[in-house]
Amino acid sequence: MTREEIIVKEEHQNTRIDKLLSDAYDFSRSRVQSLIKDGHILVQGNPVKANYKVKVDDVITVVIPDDEVLEVEAENIPIEIVYEDSDLMVINKPRGMVVHPAVGNLKGTLVNAVLYHCKDLSGINGVLRPGIVHRIDKDTSGLLLIAKNDKAHLSLSEQLKDKSVSRKYKALVHGVLEHDYGTIDAPIGRDVKDRKRMAITEHNSKDAITHFKVLECFHDYTLVECSLETGRTHQIRVHMQYIKHPIVGDPTYGYRKTMDVGGQLLHAYEITFVHPSTNERMTFQCELPQVFLDVLHNLETEEL
Numbered sequence: 001m002t003r004e005e006i007i008v009k010e011e012h013q014n015t016r017i018d019k020l021l022s023d024a025y026d027f028s029r030s031r032v033q034s035l036i037k038d039g040h041i042l043v044q045g046n047p048v049k050a051n052y053k054v055k056v057d058d059v060i061t062v063v064i065p066d067d068e069v070l071e072v073e074a075e076n077i078p079i080e081i082v083y084e085d086s087d088l089m090v091i092n093k094p095r096g097m098v099v100h101p102a103v104g105n106l107k108g109t110l111v112n113a114v115l116y117h118c119k120d121l122s123g124i125n126g127v128l129r130p131g132i133v134h135r136i137d138k139d140t141s142g143l144l145l146i147a148k149n150d151k152a153h154l155s156l157s158e159q160l161k162d163k164s165v166s167r168k169y170k171a172l173v174h175g176v177l178e179h180d181y182g183t184i185d186a187p188i189g190r191d192v193k194d195r196k197r198m199a200i201t202e203h204n205s206k207d208a209i210t211h212f213k214v215l216e217c218f219h220d221y222t223l224v225e226c227s228l229e230t231g232r233t234h235q236i237r238v239h240m241q242y243i244k245h246p247i248v249g250d251p252t253y254g255y256r257k258t259m260d261v262g263g264q265l266l267h268a269y270e271i272t273f274v275h276p277s278t279n280e281r282m283t284f285q286c287e288l289p290q291v292f293l294d295v296l297h298n299l300e301t302e303e304l
Contacts (some may be wrong), residue, residue, distance in 0.1 A: 001065055008058040017043070018050040021062065023204060028195045040065065072101050072130070077113035082284050087152040087277050088145060089118070089131075092286040095141045095263055100129040114146055121146065122153035133157055134231060141289045142169070142268025155276035160231065166272035169226045169236055170215070170288060172265040172295065173245040174255060177222050181213040184239040188232040197252060198234045200242050208232045210239045218299045221248060237264060248295070265292050 012020055018032045021041065025032075033050045035041050040063040043052065054060070083090040093099065093110055100111045111130060114121065121131030131146040133156045147153035159165045189205030191197040209229035216223040222245065226236045234253070240246055241253040248254065250264035259265075272283040288296075 001063060004062045004064075006060040006062065008054045008056055008060065010056050012054060013056050014053045016050070017041070017048060017052045017054055017060065020054060021060070022195065025062075025064075026190070026204070035062070035064070072106060072111060072115065074115035074119075075107060075112040076116050077108070079110070079113045079117065080286075081117070082143065082286060083282075087149060087275070088147055088156070089114070090271065090284050091144050091146055093136060093141060093144050095139050095289055095291070098138045099135045099144070100132050110144070118146075118148065120148055122148065122150050134160060136268055137234065137237075137264075137266075139263025140169075140266045140268065141292075143167075143271045143284060143286055144268070145271065145273065152276040156273060159273055163229055164274065166270070166283075167228045167231075167268060168270040169228075170267050170269050170292075171224050171226055171236060171240065172248045172292070173222050173224055173240050174248060174258070175220065175222065175245050176217055177212075177214055177224070177245060179214075181211070184208075184210045184212065184243060186239060186242055188235060188238055198232070198238050200238065206230070206232055208235050208239065210236055212240075216296075218303060221299060223296065236266060259295065261291055261295060265295060267292055 006024065018029050018036065021027065021032045022029045036048065036050050039047055041048070042061040043058050045061070080092040081089055082092050091110065091114070098105065098109045101109050111132065114131060123130055131148065133145045133147050133153060136142060136144060145156055147156055186200045186208060187202065187205035188198050188208040189201045189203050191199040192201065192203050207230060211227045211229065213225045214222055215225050228235060237247055237250055237253045246254040247264045247266055248259050249261040250258070254264065267288050269288065270283065270285045272281065274281050
């Protein structure tokens with residue numbers, strides 16, 4: 001359990017307390033409201049409602065209970081292992097699979113599947129995310145690194161931090177791009193109107209850079225390759241929407257009228273990194289999933 005005190009500054013005068021704290025702790029508004037309801041948030045030592053508007057010099061006491069200890073079970077779920085040794089695995093995650101468990105969703109994830117295959121994983125990210133060095137969205141397919149020990153995890157994490165890991169994606173986007181290649185440099189943060197979405201914003205944002213290259217053009221669509229210089233949540237999806245070429249099938253950032261393909265056509269097809277033990281530079285690739293290939297085949301047929 002952690003206990004903190006916040007003294008309200010002038011710039012936050014008349015801000016709702018649930019909004020102030022959701023921004024300060026990067027919590028969802030509903031989680032803050034739950035903490036308030038359970039008496040874990042006090043102002044001047046007294047309970048308040050979620051719509052309380054703070055005043056200058058208010059002393060807000062925030063008590064955050066310890067997370068519930070959860071057990072993650074190994075499950076016999078088939079996974080495609082592209083590469084494996086004593087330090088790491090490279091896995092081709094299928095569309096529709098969540099990477100790691102969370103409260104209320106403890107089964108059917110990639111972590112559950114990996115634990116069935118390999119009992120020894122890095123513990124740096126805790127019990128819910130053993131071995132997970134980086135993530136991709138549920139409906140994004142493609143290559144992920146899994147660390148089997150802490151030494152490998154630290155090495156791979158450092159490579160991601162210093163941007164020496166190369167990650168390339170293929171995406172089908174709406175429209176025809178004006179340029180064959182380019183760079184999108186726009187900061188990404190939580191959408192102030194919807195905490196489940198990300199947005200190009202100056203509000204609690206972080207630098208985000210995506211490079212893109214046109215691979216093939218169709219009448220109303222373009223196949224692009226995107227490479228990440230940073231790794232923000234939903235980065236490629238947000239950036240492609242920002243330049244008005246959202247990813248086909250994206251239920252969150254795409255057009256309302258888009259192909260019904262069960263999620264965004266975004267695939268992490270290549271990853272390059274330095275092996276943590278051998279120092280060998282390694283590159284792995286994987287094919288597009290069948291649903292993606294089928295869409296491309298139909299578009300190519302229409303072009304004939």
